[in-house]
Amino acid sequence: MKQQRVLVTGASSGIGLELAKVYAQQGYAVVLLARSQAALEQLAAELRSQYKVGVEVLVADLRQPDAAVRVTQDLAQRGLTIDVLVNNAGFGLLGPHAQSGVQEQMDMLQVNMMALTQLTRLLLPGMLERNAGGVLNVASTAAFQAGPNMALYYASKAFVLSYTEALHEELAPTGLHVSCLCPGPTRTAFFAGDKLQNVRLLKFGSQSAEEVARFAYAAFQRNQAIAIPGLKNRLLAFSTRFSPRAVTRKLAQALNQ
Numbered sequence: 001m002k003q004q005r006v007l008v009t010g011a012s013s014g015i016g017l018e019l020a021k022v023y024a025q026q027g028y029a030v031v032l033l034a035r036s037q038a039a040l041e042q043l044a045a046e047l048r049s050q051y052k053v054g055v056e057v058l059v060a061d062l063r064q065p066d067a068a069v070r071v072t073q074d075l076a077q078r079g080l081t082i083d084v085l086v087n088n089a090g091f092g093l094l095g096p097h098a099q100s101g102v103q104e105q106m107d108m109l110q111v112n113m114m115a116l117t118q119l120t121r122l123l124l125p126g127m128l129e130r131n132a133g134g135v136l137n138v139a140s141t142a143a144f145q146a147g148p149n150m151a152l153y154y155a156s157k158a159f160v161l162s163y164t165e166a167l168h169e170e171l172a173p174t175g176l177h178v179s180c181l182c183p184g185p186t187r188t189a190f191f192a193g194d195k196l197q198n199v200r201l202l203k204f205g206s207q208s209a210e211e212v213a214r215f216a217y218a219a220f221q222r223n224q225a226i227a228i229p230g231l232k233n234r235l236l237a238f239s240t241r242f243s244p245r246a247v248t249r250k251l252a253q254a255l256n257q
């Protein structure tokens with residue numbers, strides 16, 4: 001059987017880096033995408049020597065509105081077909097909506113939602129033609145309720161969850177897998193910023209990026225529509241169905257401080 005190839009966005013650190021490792025370990029050829037070229041080259045060298053798989057580095061800034069089109073052009077020029085797309089790149093902004101920088105907010109929506117959507121739209125036809133592979137989108141447990149003090153981040157992840165669930169059903173009759181990974185707090189550079197590293201949410205436990213990545217890979221192989229790693233995270237996400245919205249958003253607000 002032909003070797004499958006995965007494109008992992010946000011592969012320079014955290015969950016994306018661990019997902020790239022898991023896919024390489026499973027024998028996939030890997031395309032690593034992020035802005036940090038040095039980190040990607042280092043990971044590429046490690047994966048090539050450890051797992052003997054093809055690894056390509058693709059440096060791109062997904063804040064740029066034309067990034068997804070450029071990425072797919074670059075892939076075509078290098079003759080690289082993508083079987084599995086892992087849309088993992090993303091970041092969060094903490095603070096009152098009226099106080100975060102407008103450009104930073106728009107950049108976040110561009111990376112978390114628009115680039116993810118455009119890459120999916122551009123790479124799906126090839127997957128459908130080959131009737132193999134699929135899309136693993138990374139949302140968050142933030143997708144399940146509104147998040148005062150991180151309003152746009154929560155809203156961007158709600159978009160990812162809704163979009164991915166719909167795609168999962170649309171593509172159910174095909175051989176493609178579509179999953180939405182919804183991690184809870186995970187120990188990565190996501191929380192490295194001045195404000196985020198002290199956020200209360202982190203005081204209630206967190207998972208390692210490796211644990212989350214291994215869970216995500218297995219869930220995607222099963223074509224699980226929504227994959228929430230960790231029992232506590234699953235219970236919390238489930239509880240939002242029965243709690244009044246006013247309660248869940250106030251709880252989220254208390255944790256986003």
Ligand SMILES: NC(=O)c1ccc[n+]([C@@H]2O[C@H](COP(=O)([O-])OP(=O)(O)OC[C@H]3O[C@@H](n4cnc5c(N)ncnc54)[C@H](OP(=O)(O)O)[C@@H]3O)[C@@H](O)[C@H]2O)c1
Pocket residue numbers: 009010011012013014015016033034035036037060061062063088089090091092111138139140141182183184185186187188189190191209
């Ligand atoms: N950590 C958590 O608790 C948690 C919980 C739920 C969901 N998530 C989600 O998990 C995903 C991965 O986050 P993480 O926790 O692993 O954080 P991370 O370690 O900060 O990794 C984020 C990745 O996204 C890439 N990225 C950010 N902006 C980019 C841009 N403009 N263009 C291209 N790549 C960009 C970063 O690479 P460069 O900086 O090199 O570009 C990095 O590889 C995100 O979507 C995040 O929302 C995280």
